[in-house]
Amino acid sequence: MSARDTDWDGVRLHVVTGKGGTGKTTVAAALALALAAEGRKVLLVEVEGRQGIAQVFDLPPLPYEERKIAVAPGGGDVFALAVDPEEAMLEYLEMFYGMRRAGKALTKMGVVDFATTIAPGLRDVLVTGKTSEAVRRRGKNGRRVYDAVVLDAPPTGRIARFLNVTSEVAGLARLGPIKNHADLVRGVMASPETRVHFVTLLEEMPVQETLDGIAELREARLRPGGIFINMTRPPLFAKATLDAAAKGHFDAAELALGLKAVGLADSGNASAMAESLAEALTAEVADHARRTALERRERRTLAGAHLPRYELPLLADGVDLAGLYELAEAIRAQGAA
Amino acid sequence: MSVKSAPVLHTDAILADPRTRIIVCCGAGGVGKTTTAAALGLRAAEHGRSVVVLTVDPARRLAQSMGLTHLDNVPRRVAGVDGPGELHAMMLDMKRTFDEIIEAHADPERAKQILSNPFYQSLSSSFSGTQEYMAMEKLGQLRRSDEWDLIIVDTPPSRSALDFLDAPERLGRFLDGRFIRLLTAPAKAGGRSAFKLLNAGFGLVAGVLTKVLGANVLKDIQTFVSALDAVFGGFRQRADQTYQLLQAPGTAFLVVAAPERDAMREASYFVERLAEERMPLAGLVVNRVHRTPATSLSAARSAAAAEELEARGEHELTAAVLRLHTGRMQLAAREAREQEHFISAHPTVPVTQVPAMAEDVHDLDGLRQIGEMLAEAPKGTRAVG
Numbered sequence: 171m172s173a174r175d176t177d178w179d180g181v182r183l184h185v186v187t188g189k190g191g192t193g194k195t196t197v198a199a200a201l202a203l204a205l206a207a208e209g210r211k212v213l214l215v216e217v218e219g220r221q222g223i224a225q226v227f228d229l230p231p232l233p234y235e236e237r238k239i240a241v242a243p244g245g246g247d248v249f250a251l252a253v254d255p256e257e258a259m260l261e262y263l264e265m266f267y268g269m270r271r272a273g274k275a276l277t278k279m280g281v282v283d284f285a286t287t288i289a290p291g292l293r294d295v296l297v298t299g300k301t302s303e304a305v306r307r308r309g310k311n312g313r314r315v316y317d318a319v320v321l322d323a324p325p326t327g328r329i330a331r332f333l334n335v336t337s338e339v340a341g342l343a344r345l346g347p348i349k350n351h352a353d354l355v356r357g358v359m360a361s362p363e364t365r366v367h368f369v370t371l372l373e374e375m376p377v378q379e380t381l382d383g384i385a386e387l388r389e390a391r392l393r394p395g396g397i398f399i400n401m402t403r404p405p406l407f408a409k410a411t412l413d414a415a416a417k418g419h420f421d422a423a424e425l426a427l428g429l430k431a432v433g434l435a436d437s438g439n440a441s442a443m444a445e446s447l448a449e450a451l452t453a454e455v456a457d458h459a460r461r462t463a464l465e466r467r468e469r470r471t472l473a474g475a476h477l478p479r480y481e482l483p484l485l486a487d488g489v490d491l492a493g494l495y496e497l498a499e500a501i502r503a504q505g506a507a
Numbered sequence: 508m509s510v511k512s513a514p515v516l517h518t519d520a521i522l523a524d525p526r527t528r529i530i531v532c533c534g535a536g537g538v539g540k541t542t543t544a545a546a547l548g549l550r551a552a553e554h555g556r557s558v559v560v561l562t563v564d565p566a567r568r569l570a571q572s573m574g575l576t577h578l579d580n581v582p583r584r585v586a587g588v589d590g591p592g593e594l595h596a597m598m599l600d601m602k603r604t605f606d607e608i609i610e611a612h613a614d615p616e617r618a619k620q621i622l623s624n625p626f627y628q629s630l631s632s633s634f635s636g637t638q639e640y641m642a643m644e645k646l647g648q649l650r651r652s653d654e655w656d657l658i659i660v661d662t663p664p665s666r667s668a669l670d671f672l673d674a675p676e677r678l679g680r681f682l683d684g685r686f687i688r689l690l691t692a693p694a695k696a697g698g699r700s701a702f703k704l705l706n707a708g709f710g711l712v713a714g715v716l717t718k719v720l721g722a723n724v725l726k727d728i729q730t731f732v733s734a735l736d737a738v739f740g741g742f743r744q745r746a747d748q749t750y751q752l753l754q755a756p757g758t759a760f761l762v763v764a765a766p767e768r769d770a771m772r773e774a775s776y777f778v779e780r781l782a783e784e785r786m787p788l789a790g791l792v793v794n795r796v797h798r799t800p801a802t803s804l805s806a807a808r809s810a811a812a813a814e815e816l817e818a819r820g821e822h823e824l825t826a827a828v829l830r831l832h833t834g835r836m837q838l839a840a841r842e843a844r845e846q847e848h849f850i851s852a853h854p855t856v857p858v859t860q861v862p863a864m865a866e867d868v869h870d871l872d873g874l875r876q877i878g879e880m881l882a883e884a885p886k887g888t889r890a891v892g
Contacts, residue, residue, distance in 0.1 A: 189536070189537050190535055190536025190537030190538070191535070191536065191537030191538060191765060191767070191769075191770065192537065222769075225769075225772075263715075267715075267718065269715060272715045275715075276715060325536055325537075339629075346723070347718070373867070374866070374867040375537075375867060376537075403834070406827045406830055406831050407824075407827055407831075411824070421824065424822075424824055424825070425824060425825050425828055427822065427825075428816065428821070428822030428824065428825020428826070428828075429812075429825060431816070431821060431822055431825075432812040432815055432816050432822070432825065432829075433812070434804065434808070434812055447801060447803070447804060450799075450800040450801035451801050451804075451828050451829075451832055453800050453801075454799055454800065454801060454828070454831060454832060454835060455828055455831065457865055458831055460865040460866070461865045464865065464866055486834070486837055487841075488768065488841055489768075
């Protein structure tokens with residue numbers, strides 16, 4: 171394996187969560203690429219039936235089957251799996267009870283529908299169970315099949331409950347095979363080889379949900395990993411300039427001179443034009459200054475969580491395949507993989 | 508940078524129309540659904556209507572922005588509303604709502620039996636569809652009480668944004684289905700051996716269930732289902748009523764989105780699904796649209812000018828401002844494209860836009876401001892950015 175030291179050496183299951191709209195699936199995909207770099211094999215799993223991985227990688231919808239979807243920088247394979255709870259249930263029945271045929275009867279009777287949609291927590295146990303199986307799976311040579319598994323998990327508000335499968339099924343099964351299975355899965359989720367990463371933006375609500383989610387995980391004795399601050403922009407101005415702009419003291423006259431110098435006000439009344447453009451742009455700067463001040467506050471708040479933080483740039487052209495590799499590179503450069 | 512023209516969504520007309528009794532805000536997670544619901548509620552109240560906002564999102568800030576320290580299962584009056592109307596707000600407590608249904612419909616002893624059943628306890632607090640079902644149930648209760656003339660509800664942050672449409676039907680189908688009849692059969696036949704009386708298919712299934720779940724689980728489920736069955740006699744009927752309430756002419760669905768690919772894609776999907784279900788769609792609200800006051804300067808020209816100044820090593824400040832402006836114009840262009848995709852696919856859906864704000868909403872003034880922006884004719888149908 172690679173000789174580089176990373177912050178998460180020894181972690182085999184990377185669970186990625188985040189508030190809706192923060193780019194959770196994109197970051198999970200980029201993390202999988204980064205972890206697979208230099209000849210490793212990584213499985214990227216999604217569990218919410220949204221086909222988010224297929225969209226991010228610009229592929230047709232993924233079946234319930236592990237298939238190779240991308241080659242990582244420096245060689246290395248990313249496999250993907252879209253877990254379907256019904257298929258997982260049938261597979262589970264077959265694997266543990268040799269009951270494929272019974273499974274079909276169960277489907278017909280609506281029992282599988284019941285188990286995967288109605289029964290409390292069972293759906294979560296099935297999908298986390300499938301993920302844990304992939305983490306623990308070994309090949310004929312006795313080595314693990316995947317160097318790492320990345321799970322694109324449900325949003326932050328649900329993450330602790332989703333992973334804390336034992337308590338989820340407690341009402342359904344206090345004893346018996348389901349309970350045993352849940353205990354096994356819980357073991358994987360709570361192991362030192364598992365970390366839960368949070369994706370956030372520098373905005374109030376996602377930051378607050380991140381902190382709440384971290385607290386909930388700690389309470390459930392699960393292990394938070396890193397915080398991925400997504401869609402950040404490089405600073406354009408000195409802090410003093412921004413502070414002045416926020417207070418309405420931006421030097422619009424200097425801006426107007428610059429605009430004139432570069433020929434952006436070159437018609438009949440150049441000065442008036444430069445001034446009106448400068449005024450509109452000054453409003454933009456003031457808006458930017460307010461926004462930057464808020465981002466600074468949110469950065470400080472996140473620092474209070476005492477977890478490693480990584481910054482991922484806003485991609486100017488939106489997320490495409492090239493953008494994913496750019497994010498994967500940023501993840502590697504900061505030591506997250 | 509212009510967005511193809513779409514019909515304008517006039518939120519004020521919807522709010523002012525006394526025939527509008529229910530507004531459902533739906534859309535992907537993280538697009539500002541709850542804030543939209545609260546802002547519409549405040550605006551409607553300030554136009555004289557008596558409004559209740561039912562939220563399922565436990566965002567504390569929203570409660571605080573309405574001057575309430577917390578929201579719970581009972582509508583609380585929001586102070587500081589200008590004008591003759593009233594605004595109430597509440598947050599769905601799904602377990603409490605479920606308990607209330609049981610208490611209202613069962614005799615005390617049977618209610619006690621159901622409420623203490625372990626299967627019921629987990630179903631009512633963690634079943635992934637319970638929240639959706641109870642949100643719709645609560646909506647039905649509020650509507651029947653006729654205490655408010657406008658109910659605004661935001662939908663649960665589902666894994667699939669459509670769960671709230673499917674959950675009642677699913678729960679109803681399940682509780683009415685063959686599986687339940689199988690489970691309740693022993694109780695009805697008065698003995699456990701009833702399984703044997705059923706055909707081989709049932710026997711096989713019961714055997715599997717016992718093996719996989721364990722006998723105690725099966726028994727819990729049986730007890731629960733037969734108790735519940737006796738109480739309702741027709742859960743499905745209830746689900747159907749809720750569904751019809753949503754289809755009624757007094758209901759307006761607002762799909763909420765942000766001008767980003769995933770959110771707009773979800774919005775498209777939602778619009779199609781609502782049409783399929785013959786649900787009355789009022790239009791699309793696009794939140795957090797980035798606008799700039801300096802639209803006359805294009806991204807390309809701005810970038811070229813910044814580059815030139817940087818190359819000359821002059822006017823550093825102006826160069827930085829031009830870089831900022833370039834980024835904002837590019838963002839506006841991207842957002843316009845995402846909206847254009849939607850508009851091409853759904854040219855008849857009315858649209859309104861709410862500009863991005865530098866900070867989140869913290870108080871009624873903030874909500875009021877959002878309400879005003881919702882009511883304005885969307886500039887974006889002519890020019891975004």
